Amino acid sequence: MSDQNDSQQRTEPDIETASEQASDREGPAVVSRRWLLLKAGIALNGLVGLALAVPVVRYLLAPVRKDSSYKSWVSLGDANSFPVGETRLVSFKNPWTQPWDGQTDNVAAYVRREGASQFTVFAINCAHLGCPVRWFPQSQLFMCPCHGGVYYADGSRASGPPERGLFTYDYKIAGGQLQIDAGQMPSLSNTAKLVNISSPATNSGRNGDCGCRG
Amino acid sequence: MPGMKQTGKRIYDWFEQRLQVEDPIKDAVLHKVPRNTASWWYVFGSAAFTLLMLQIVTGILLALVYVPSAAEAWNSLNILNHQVPLGWFLRAVHGWGSNFMVAVVFIHMAQVFLFGAYKFPRELTWTVGVFLLLMTLGMAFTGQVLRFDQDAYWGLGIGVFILSRVPWMGGGLVHLLLGGPTIAGATLSRFFALHVFVIPGTLLFLALVHVWMVIKLGINEWPMPGRLVRKSTYIAEYNQLTHEDGIPFVPGAFWKDLIFSAAVLAAVGVCAAVFGPSGPGGQPDPSITQTVPKPDFPFLWIYAVLSYLPPSMETPFILIAPIVMIAGLLAVPFVASEGEKSWHRRPVAVLALATIAVGWGVFTHLAMSTPWSPHMSAWSADTLPVEYLREATPLVRQGAVIFQAKQCRNCHSIGGHGGERGPALDAVATRMTPDQMRYKVVTGGGNMPAYGKNLSPAEIEALVSFLETLHPKGEPPAFDASQQAAQSNAVPAGGSNTP
Numbered sequence: 001m002s003d004q005n006d007s008q009q010r011t012e013p014d015i016e017t018a019s020e021q022a023s024d025r026e027g028p029a030v031v032s033r034r035w036l037l038l039k040a041g042i043a044l045n046g047l048v049g050l051a052l053a054v055p056v057v058r059y060l061l062a063p064v065r066k067d068s069s070y071k072s073w074v075s076l077g078d079a080n081s082f083p084v085g086e087t088r089l090v091s092f093k094n095p096w097t098q099p100w101d102g103q104t105d106n107v108a109a110y111v112r113r114e115g116a117s118q119f120t121v122f123a124i125n126c127a128h129l130g131c132p133v134r135w136f137p138q139s140q141l142f143m144c145p146c147h148g149g150v151y152y153a154d155g156s157r158a159s160g161p162p163e164r165g166l167f168t169y170d171y172k173i174a175g176g177q178l179q180i181d182a183g184q185m186p187s188l189s190n191t192a193k194l195v196n197i198s199s200p201a202t203n204s205g206r207n208g209d210c211g212c213r214g
Numbered sequence: 215m216p217g218m219k220q221t222g223k224r225i226y227d228w229f230e231q232r233l234q235v236e237d238p239i240k241d242a243v244l245h246k247v248p249r250n251t252a253s254w255w256y257v258f259g260s261a262a263f264t265l266l267m268l269q270i271v272t273g274i275l276l277a278l279v280y281v282p283s284a285a286e287a288w289n290s291l292n293i294l295n296h297q298v299p300l301g302w303f304l305r306a307v308h309g310w311g312s313n314f315m316v317a318v319v320f321i322h323m324a325q326v327f328l329f330g331a332y333k334f335p336r337e338l339t340w341t342v343g344v345f346l347l348l349m350t351l352g353m354a355f356t357g358q359v360l361r362f363d364q365d366a367y368w369g370l371g372i373g374v375f376i377l378s379r380v381p382w383m384g385g386g387l388v389h390l391l392l393g394g395p396t397i398a399g400a401t402l403s404r405f406f407a408l409h410v411f412v413i414p415g416t417l418l419f420l421a422l423v424h425v426w427m428v429i430k431l432g433i434n435e436w437p438m439p440g441r442l443v444r445k446s447t448y449i450a451e452y453n454q455l456t457h458e459d460g461i462p463f464v465p466g467a468f469w470k471d472l473i474f475s476a477a478v479l480a481a482v483g484v485c486a487a488v489f490g491p492s493g494p495g496g497q498p499d500p501s502i503t504q505t506v507p508k509p510d511f512p513f514l515w516i517y518a519v520l521s522y523l524p525p526s527m528e529t530p531f532i533l534i535a536p537i538v539m540i541a542g543l544l545a546v547p548f549v550a551s552e553g554e555k556s557w558h559r560r561p562v563a564v565l566a567l568a569t570i571a572v573g574w575g576v577f578t579h580l581a582m583s584t585p586w587s588p589h590m591s592a593w594s595a596d597t598l599p600v601e602y603l604r605e606a607t608p609l610v611r612q613g614a615v616i617f618q619a620k621q622c623r624n625c626h627s628i629g630g631h632g633g634e635r636g637p638a639l640d641a642v643a644t645r646m647t648p649d650q651m652r653y654k655v656v657t658g659g660g661n662m663p664a665y666g667k668n669l670s671p672a673e674i675e676a677l678v679s680f681l682e683t684l685h686p687k688g689e690p691p692a693f694d695a696s697q698q699a700a701q702s703n704a705v706p707a708g709g710s711n712t713p
């Protein structure tokens with residue numbers, strides 16, 4: 001009995017006089033039972049809350065999935081429609097869409113055809129912070145409008161803040177169609193591969209064919 | 215007349231008997247504040263709250279028309295701008311209200327910092343204030359996303375690239391932010407939920423907690439040099455101050471709050487009417503690469519900082535700097551919870567604030583002109599001043615054409631037009647010899663791409679002959695002294711050795 005009394009005092013040190021009167025009238029046993037029931041009520045709510053939180057968290061985390069489950073092979077058109085030695089801007093429908101995506105499912109990429117069956121498909125997203133790079137065929141450079149990143153025709157970094165070359169998509173030729181493995185905004189965290197991480201020191205003599213030194 | 219007054223009183227009493235709010239409101243309104251806090255310096259907090267109310271009201275009004283769907287948002291904004299009567303004005307008030315709110319919140323914070331108002335016992339008020347600041351910025355960013363134009367799309371892209379740098383969880387965080395693998399319908403829906411429910415709800419709740427503490431703890435007294443805050447004595451000193459030299463908050467200090475709030479609201483209205491709404495810009499079609507994305511005003515400084523970071527610093531800076539900044543802000547009242555409040559005796563605080571303010575100003579200003587970005591259309595749009603070509607040989611003219619056609623102009627200006635990424639070339643011939651130019655063009659270096667592969671030797675010759683002519687009249691072009699000496703040595707017929 002005295003034990004219960006103690007615990008009661010410990011748990012509610014600042015109880016008002018009204019309830020003190022009540023405890024006088026009803027005795028400590030009744031009151032401590034009420035506290036016990038209150039605790040049971042809190043525990044029950046906690047339990048139910050937890051049970052409900054599990055599906056909520058699962059629902060919230062629904063978009064977090066493996067990259068591969070978002071990606072699939074998309075056709076960019078007839079492989080022969082890309083002239084050898086040139087870089088072309090193409091757009092394709094994102095394979096992962098909802099009917100209310102509007103124009104956002106219209107994704108673009110740069111296709112560079114190096115040989116009969118040799119392609120490089122660049123993401124248009126700057127490897128720095130993702131702005132859309134623009135291709136200038138005259139100077140054979142990609143330029144980024146955001147922070148001034150510049151890339152060479154092969155996607156390697158030429159200057160500016162990017163730490164690496166442009167991202168590329170995996171590609172294959174199937175039934176004469178050029179296909180890429182797409183569906184995800186390319187960024188540093190996903191499967192976008194790195195191209196030619198070139199340090200400034202090696203920039204000048206790239207591929208040894210600049211025929212200029214000496 | 216007296217009958218009406220009596221009826222009025224009866225109605226009032228009927229409500230008061232049930233609501234019982236008269237006493238707490240009287241307490242809050244009439245509590246005494248130190249006389250010298252009835253100052254024009256103390257009006258920013260209430261102005262921020264007024265702006266929050268304005269944003270809530272105009273936000274609800276906009277939500278009557280806006281469609282939070284990736285397929286329709288952009289169209290619905292254009293309909294707001296052009297078809298709904300005064301829809302443009304409401305968008306403008308909401309947009310300018312946001313700019314003003316961010317500005318006023320920052321000014322409020324700077325004032326509180328300068329006046330030492332975060333010291334004991336107001337540490338928690340400051341902490342809550344830091345979260346209010348973060349949420350205000352969160353509202354500004356999510357609001358920019360709801361505009362769902364090209365700037366919004368690529369601004370989100372930058373968010374993706376920043377998050378993707380987080381080790382291990384980067385990919386998951388990106389998916390969470392976007393609601394899927396790309397910026398699309400799900401992305402706009404979740405930013406709508408954030409902008410309309412989650413952040414404003416929390417913001418309003420925290421703002422009320424903030425105001426509650428201001429009322430309970432009293433308004434910070436005007437800092438006096440030499441009057442130190444000590445935890446043991448401060449409360450008693452403050453109570454004595456308000457007791458001896460206090461005035462009721464209403465009307466003593468409150469009339470200034472009211473007038474300033476009205477002035478701020480009027481300023482928002484005038485800016486909205488004069489400058490109109492911002493955007494929506496181009497449609498959110500990621501395959502349109504002809505775009506120069508730019509963030510809204512509050513984030514311009516970040517945009518500039520990201521442009522100047524050396525590549526190797528990028529990831530560490532992006533991941534660590536925000537944490538350090540927020541932790542620093544949160545730590546302020548706990549590092550300096552006692553002591554001097556007056557800015558006369560806090561040189562480090564004043565210097566820190568001045569440095570931050572100047573730094574912010576410089577970066578924001580730079581971000582407005584973006585000298586680091588190539589001018590994407592300079593090569594085809596900017597003309598070459600005719601005096602550069604008046605006496606030009608065919609080779610020089612050919613060089614000038616190459617200069618334009620190869621996009622050199624996108625980064626180098628001539629005659630004040632062109633990009634500012636690289637140095638202006640008006641007087642390049644006085645700085646570099648032809649050999650040096652040739653080498654630079656071919657190999658690049660620094661921030662310049664190497665053009666060795668993209669220019670034929672003949673083109674390089676032409677380009678360099680054009681560049682050689684770029685020097686002010688009467689100022690000779692640079693020459694290679696050793697080469698000249700060698701050449702003049704090689705001449706056997708007596709001339710002088712000193713050119």
Ligand code: FES
Binds near residue numbers: 127144146147148162
């Ligand atoms: S996003 Fe391209 S340089 Fe920053």
